[in-house]
Amino acid sequence: YLVGLTGGIASGKSTVADQLRRMGVLVIDADSVAKSALEPRQPAWAQVVREFGPGVLLPDSDEIDRDRLGAIVFADAGKRAKLNAIVHPTVYREIAYQLIYHFFMLEQVVVLELPLLFEKSGAGMLPWLTEVVVVYCRPEQQLKRLMKRNPQLTVEQAKQRIAAQLPLDSKVTKATVVIDNQHSEAHSRDQAVRLYKRLLASRAQWISRSLFTAGVAVLAAVVGLPFYLWSARLSRSTAL
Numbered sequence: 001y002l003v004g005l006t007g008g009i010a011s012g013k014s015t016v017a018d019q020l021r022r023m024g025v026l027v028i029d030a031d032s033v034a035k036s037a038l039e040p041r042q043p044a045w046a047q048v049v050r051e052f053g054p055g056v057l058l059p060d061s062d063e064i065d066r067d068r069l070g071a072i073v074f075a076d077a078g079k080r081a082k083l084n085a086i087v088h089p090t091v092y093r094e095i096a097y098q099l100i101y102h103f104f105m106l107e108q109v110v111v112l113e114l115p116l117l118f119e120k121s122g123a124g125m126l127p128w129l130t131e132v133v134v135v136y137c138r139p140e141q142q143l144k145r146l147m148k149r150n151p152q153l154t155v156e157q158a159k160q161r162i163a164a165q166l167p168l169d170s171k172v173t174k175a176t177v178v179i180d181n182q183h184s185e186a187h188s189r190d191q192a193v194r195l196y197k198r199l200l201a202s203r204a205q206w207i208s209r210s211l212f213t214a215g216v217a218v219l220a221a222v223v224g225l226p227f228y229l230w231s232a233r234l235s236r237s238t239a240l
């Protein structure tokens with residue numbers, strides 16, 4: 001079971017992801033994968049420094065100045081496309097490796113927290129998802145929460161970050177589950193608990209279907225094998 005968890009910037013994806021993690025759900029976070037890809041001397045890091053110049057590094061450090069790079073790319077769609085073209089292939093390859101690993105480890109529910117699930121770069125994941133969860137809050141709340149979490153942003157910059165994604169209202173229309181995060185975090189946690197129960201129920205159904213299929217296969221073998229041996233002997237004796 002692969003569940004996509006998305007929303008708009010600062011709509012509350014990570015808050016809900018943490019609530020699910022605390023219930024024991026395995027969550028892969030695309031933002032963290034993207035962060036690792038930009039660690040010093042990673043191939044994507046080297047490409048970013050080449051593309052945007054050493055001015056995107058923190059003073060006296062090899063670390064990327066994320067605020068500075070963010071200010072550049074969220075103000076300019078062309079530059080953002082260049083950063084995406086560098087980082088996204090690595091991110092989606094790493095996510096694919098992690099998903100394959102968890103598939104072979106027989107992990108039955110994996111949540112993929114992916115901000116850009118409905119945008120061009122993430123849409124390739126959609127056919128693989130059993131559920132698409134969108135975390136929603138109103139646009140004015142989104143702006144307020146974003147500015148509170150990232151106080152270094154001006155209103156203009158915060159609006160640019162929001163505008164870099166599809167509007168949250170349009171994402172909601174494509175969801176199979178909406179988590180309404182307009183109220184308290186506790187209110188959202190209740191919905192996360194309901195989602196968790198829904199996923200467990202689906203998992204139980206998946207397990208019972210597998211057991212049923214295995215049972216039918218064993219029964220077919222038990223009934224079919226003697227019949228096959230009997231008919232094989234019969235055809236041999238007829239040939240003689």
Ligand SMILES: CC(C)(COP(=O)(O)OP(=O)(O)OC[C@H]1O[C@@H](n2cnc3c(N)ncnc32)[C@H](O)[C@@H]1O)[C@@H](O)C(=O)NCCC(=O)NCCS
Nearest residue numbers: 008009030031034066067069070073084087091115164165
């Ligand atoms: C520009 C960067 C350095 C800014 O870093 P910063 O620490 O300020 O933000 P952070 O990475 O925590 O992202 C916060 C949120 O911004 C939004 N966001 C990030 N990158 C993008 C993007 N390319 N396009 C639209 N929205 C984006 C997402 O909602 C994300 O959850 C960073 O966001 C980045 O490397 N972005 C490119 C990789 C990417 O697309 N990541 C998103 C998931 S694949």
Ligand SMILES: Nc1ncnc2c1ncn2[C@@H]1O[C@H](COP(=O)(O)OP(=O)(O)OP(=O)(O)O)[C@@H](O)[C@H]1O
Nearest residue numbers: 008009010011012013014015145149181183184185
């Ligand atoms: N129900 C809520 N009430 C008040 N504040 C909230 C609520 N839910 C989340 N927040 C706050 O809003 C901010 C954004 O939340 P969060 O980081 O979960 O969003 P996100 O969708 O993961 O953002 P991003 O796209 O930037 O990764 C955080 O500071 C968080 O503490």
